[in-house]
Amino acid sequence: MISANLLMLALSGGGESGGPLDVNPGVILWTVVTFVFLLLILKKIAWKPILISLKERENFIKESLEKAETAKKDAEKMIADNKQSMLKAEEEAKKIIDQSREFAEKLKSQILDESKTHAKKMVEDATNEIERKNAEAFNKLKEQVADIAIQSAEKILRENLDKDKQVKLVKKYMDDLSKN
Amino acid sequence: MWTTDSTVVADTLKASGAQDTGWIMHHVLDARELDFTPFGIIHLPEIHLFGLDISITKHVVFMWIAVLLLVLAFIAARKSYRKSLIPRGVANMLEVLIVFVRDEIAKPTIGHGFEKFLPYLLTIFFFILTCNFLGLVPYGSTATSNISVTATLATISFLVIQIGGIMKNGFFGYFKGLIPHGIPMWLLPIMFVVELLGLFTKPFALAIRLFANMTAGHIVIMALLGLIIILRTYFVVPVSIAFALFIFLLEILVALIQAYIFTMLSSLFIGMAYHQEH
Incomplete structure (x- = not known):
């Protein structure tokens, strides 16, 4: 009975307005057509x-990002390369400076050695010369002494002594001789 | 006892329905004319074809308005996309919704091969959304609060789901895939009937959910405003207006949510029919 009453209500409500x-069905048809x-x-x-265009843009953005990434990597690599080459150059410069310093040292010691030996030689030469002169003078002296001795001998012989x-x-x- | 009670209820309902709620239903229901009351009433043409009454009604007109608005909006959007890849103006707003439907609804629920269903999902989303919002405009009417409209949309969804499933898995493969694996043989006939029923309850629920949600809000707003007339006092005006405004704001939310839910569930069912192995 309840359901019958409510059904009646529903039916009557539907029938009225x-x-x-x-x-x-008309709305269904129009909805299908419209949709x-x-x-x-x-x-x-x-x-x-x-x-x-959405896909295009997404791809574009993706590509740009990837490009930027690679560019960044390239730049980083370049900076690293630059750093390395700078280090290398510095090292090279250091090496060159060291080398030249070593060379200069060597040259200096060589020159010093040379001049030392030169001086030594000069001193030697001088000594030799002096000795030679000495010997010469001694020889001369000897000759004079002999002469003097002979002359004095003559004098003595002439004067009866x-x-x-x-x-x-x-x-x-x-x-006298020794004094001279 | 019960009989008398129900008769009383029915009688009161009938009496009040004729007198007091008539004007509410008048606003919610479909009609044969466009009612712009202070300015006049436009009577819509009656068309009969093969004995069927296919007259243009208020809801049909508002569906067409929705179509017109959508077409105009998307023409403007397309113009913007032609100029550059960066969206401007209306295209920006539409893009947010398109990307939302694509990335938040279609992609996660359907998964691989979702592109095929994207046009359908986008259309149903924008159509329902526009129809929902048209009901919130003065003199507007919600086509989606008509059970005929929501049932038709749900039926279209049903067809898309079934056709999508059959196209992917083959006719017999699709119906075989409906039955879960590892079920005893003697359960098969029952399970088949249950699953078959399940296929039809899904769009039925879609239709009723959209219809009920879009109708309820309007009825509540009308009822709240109707309090002013029923109670015959001005003191209730601020309360009525405040509550009606609150419900109206809620309706804006509901308009969005229902468009989302209809699309989301359609997409989910498509995904279930399309990738049956999950």
């Missing part, structure tokens, strides 16, 4: 071009 649950039309027209004017005088004389000449 159209209830909210009434199905209208299919909308689907087709939007597919043509909107979905295809917009989805394509006794033994004492002779001895005195010889002694005197000998002293």
